Each structure stands twice: as C-alpha cells, then as structure tokens.
Amino acid sequence: EKVLSFLPMCHIYERAVSFVYYYKGVSVYYCGTDNLSGPEGDLASVRPVAFTTVPRLLEKIYETIYNKGLALEGAKRNLFFWALSLTDNYEPEQKLSFIDGLKWKVADKLIFSKWRAALGGNVRMIVTGAAPCPVKILRVFCGAGIHIKEAYGLTETSPTLTGNRMEPGGTLLGTVGYAVDGVDLRIDTSSGDYGEGEGEILAHGPNVMMGYYKKPEVTAEVFREIDGKKWFCTGDIGKFIPGEGGRQFLKITDRKKELLKTSGGKYVAPAPIENRFREDFLVEQIMVVGEQQKFVSALIVPAEEALKNWCEHKGVAWTSMDEMISHPKVLGKYQKIIDRLNPQFSHIEQIKKFKLVRHQWLPVHEDQSESELTPTLKLKRRVIRKKFEKEISEIYA
Template sequence: MVFSKWRQALGGQVKAIITGASACPVRVMRTFNAAGIPVREGYGMTEAAPAISFSRMEPEGALLGTVGPLLDGVEVMLEPSSEFSPGEGEILAKSPGIMMGYYKQPDKTAEVIRYINGERWLATGDVGAWVEGPGGRKFLKITDRKKELLKTSQGKYVAPAPLEAALKEHFLVEQAMVVGDDLRYVTALIIPSQEGLRSWCERHGIAWTELSEMLRLPEVQRRYEMLLERINAHFARHEQIKRFTLLDCLWEPAKADGTEAELTPTLKLKRRVILEKFRREIEAMYR
C-alpha cells in the first residue's frame, strides 16, 4: 500500500531511477527496489564520456554497493599504492571517450593522463576495487577519493568514505564527516536525523523538547556510542572512530546568510570548509 503511493507520487509510470555524482546509500536503493522502483548507479566523469561503468536493468546486471560492470569499449586498471587497502587501487580508465585534454592547459592535462606501455590512460583520482557478482561478473566499487584519504599522525592511512557511508545508512544519522588527517586517531562529526531521533525517543519514553537539548542527554549520547561500536567492528583498529560530536545544524549546498556552504552543488562534502567551521568542536575531541 505504501509502496504503491510512492510509485503514484512519481507519476505512476517510472521504470527506473538513475543516480550518480556521489554514492547512493545501499539502504535507500534496497528500499526503492523493494517498492518496484529499480535504482541503478553509474560512474563516470566529464573527461571520460559518456561513462565508465553502469549498473544494468538486465538480470544479474546490478550489484548493490557497486557502480556496475564496465561499459563496452572501456578498460579499467587499478593502480595499487601503499596508501590503499589490499585489492584497491586508483582507477585508471582507457576508452575512445577519454578526453584529448583540458583546453590550453597542458600542465593540468599531464597530471591526469598517463602513458603505460604506450597506451593512454586517464587517472580518475578515485580509488576502487573489483567485486565479483553473479556468474563471476566483475563489478566496479568506488571506495574513496584519492585526495580525501586521511593519514593519521601514526602514519596510518584511513579512507573516510566507507566510514561515512556506514554512518549515513543508519536512520539516526543525517550527515557525517570523518576527521583524522595528521591527528592521533579518527573522530567524526555527526549530524543526527531529527526525524529518526525523535522516533527513537518516542519509542523509549523520552520526552522531546528541541534537538539541541536532546543531543546533550546521556541516553542519546549512549545510543550513538552503540551505533559506533557496531560500525567500528567492521573496520581495522586504526580506522575505527574513537570519539564523536553530535551537531545541531544541517550542511547545505547554499547558505541563506551568504556564508560558504558545506556541500558542493552535487552534495559532496567540502571538507576544508567543514574543518574550518567546526574547528573548535574538532579540537575538543583531541583534548
């Protein structure tokens, strides 16, 4: 009944939803798929038209958490590095759709075009891995942005995207950013889902006042600690989130007051902006 209302709200004729630009939470895709509205992710960039990989509508053509098999005519090589986990590498792509270069910017072009054994490859700056799907088919999984890898003061590399994705899949979390570059351990800034937290409070007999007050309650803090304990169990010790701060705000792609936004137009985190805006909260997690 609920799902039929979803389909009707989308016009009643929707066959599928295509998503890109940033990762779609698996929980969201699973819910829409169950509603009879298939969601498919693709991966590409302007420099590699029309795309690099794409999840198909055909049987066994999609695998949740990946961006699908490669398009016909596209080749991908994963370039390993000590910065990445085993099996991961920077995604290098080769196809007839790879750009000739940035207009009148040969230096910038040279930064992303690699010649390997006489072949021309595009260095995407994304980190990925292969995942074996149904029938042994290879699916590409994006694990992080190369430039976004954190390196703690202990010399350990941490990919923030998987941690942030795990947090945002939970109904209690609206937004999150992992911190830890050149710091002793990994922490997180978490913006709770007001709707999710309100629902949890109602189920546990906690009277709701306003979000800022609710975030200070020991019961609420403990609930988020439990969430982190469950998430941390899936990550290596040096990757685990040791401390967190709950924020009473919302990161946006545009601010009404004219200040710098925390998100890009495609809703990616502006990490530098967030680090600066919440410097005091971050410093408190390392005292």
C-alpha cells in the same frame, strides 16, 4: 514516455543524461527539488518512468518512508517493518522458495505498491551517481520494485565510465556497474598502500578529455602512458568484482584525495564508514575526521524528525536541537549506534569519539556564507573542517 529532470543542468551528469532523453524521444519535465513528493508534487503529477538523482535525495525519501512507518501503530506498524525486513538480504534476480515468494507478494501488495505510488506509480528505473549510495538504500528500493542503478564517471570522461544495467545479470549491488562500450579500465595497484586488489582507477576511451584548457602542466599530471595507451588517472580508488558472463564490476572504495592519514601513518578511507553510518535513520549527515591524529572521530548531524520520534518514544522531553545534542540520553543513543557499527571496521577505522552538530550541511545558504556541500551534495571536507575547527579540537583535546 515521460521522465523527470531536477538535477542542475550546469553539471555534466544531468546534461549528458538529457542527451539520452532526446535521443530516445521521451518527454522531459523540468522541475526543482522543492516540490517533488506529496499528492500534488511533481512525481505524482508527471508519473515518470525514470529520473536521475543523487544518493542524498534517496536517503531523504527513505527517511520519510521510515518515519511514516514509525508513526503507525499495532498491526499496521508490525506489517510495515516486517515488509522492510524482507529487503535486508535482497539481491537482484534472487531465486525464492514458494513460501518466500508468497511473503514478497504479500509485502508488495500491502506495502511496496504504496511506495511506488508515492513516486508516481510508473517508475521503472532511477539512475544515481555523483556520490556513493549506501547498499541498504539500494536493497530497500530495489526490493520494493523501484530499480536503482548506480553509475560512475567524471566530468573529464564525458562523463560515463561504468553503469549497472536492467538486463539479466547486469546489476551487482554495491558496485557502479561495468564499463560502457568503448571504455577500457584498469586498476593501478602500485599507486598506494590500499587493500588487496585495490588501486587508482585508470580509464582509456574516446570519451576521455583531451586535457584541461590552457593548463598543460595540470593535464600532464593526470595522464599516464602504459602499454602504448594514454590512461586518465581518475583519482578514485577501486577494485574489480567478477560478475555474470565474465563481466568485471567496478567497486569504488574511496577518493584518493579524501584518504586521511593518522599520526601512526595508517591510511583510512572515510567514505565507506560514512556510508554505513548514514544508513541509521538517526544519522542525517556524518563526516569522519582524524588527519594526523591518534584515532578516528566523527562529526554527526542528527536527523531531527527521527530524533524527535525517538525522544517521544523514550520519554525524553524535547526542547530544542541545540539542547538535545548535549542531552546525556541522546548522546548515549548515538554512542550505542557507534558501538553497534564499529565492529564492522578494522581497529584503526573505528570511531573512537564524536560530536553532534546542530545545523544541517547545505549546498546553498541564504546568508551567502560558504556552503558545506557541493551542488551534487558531496561533502566539502575542507570547508567543514574549517567551520568546525573548535569542535574537532575539543574531540582531540
């Protein structure tokens, strides 16, 4: 069997997965991310059964699919969005009535099969990690028969701690799965003022590092002895959700270091807010800000292709992204997105103001300037705050 490898091998995520590939004896095809899709792309030519990725690339694939749907007309367009709507409430191993089952078969035959063909037609599983994957993206792909499994770990844990599985009852969407064999997890609810049952995730197992090289003081800071065991403090905040067969699925709610504190002393977890807003096809990227401020705001990078389609549909003449991010109708549209999604969060977590940002945040810049994303496409919050200091100050002026 064939698998595709395109994530950086200098990171332990893809390197550890490669060991699994060798152990299983599959053929590994290496490529970059610049020629993955399309009729002559690597997915179509290799036709892999599996590959690993990060959520941002899945979001990009979803945006491409969605934009193609918007370009359709008449019955084809209606059929596309009808099929897409079926995935809104998808759950693994869902039990369907005869009528609902018939609907899914029609949608699969006419729509979803084409999506699978675009990924080579053989993909049975995609493993995603390194950052949270929006649940909407998971439902869309899994509903289309492209099984995405979220997993979790850190470089310090070799790296896997948990994972969703292909076995019955082995997946719970919105979680990173349950602990792998030999790993013990616990939630330290005393580590901060979080939600009910939430706290820092602690890990114990043979896969946990011995320590940081020649840094005993730093090593001591990330280990804690409890009940005679040495536990590694991950710095991630999470909670357990009961699943089938007594399994404890882990849900990560945020990164301890990424929690922001408003001037009123309230802690806000930005990741869940950002994940929800990124599900909207007009939002390419978003970062929540508000450290030591009265309220929470956001920097938003519009999805250019989707925004062009929206402008054309609404009769707004497109000039340039520089001008469109200050166009009253465009600003009004993004305000409507915020008004629609804000009620899903507590009052303190709701986005009160926003700024649209022209340039997409990237892991590498041709001019060698400091990038806004890590190689695994996570936000470099410190860098973004520094680069957009003027925009942030205007929000709170």
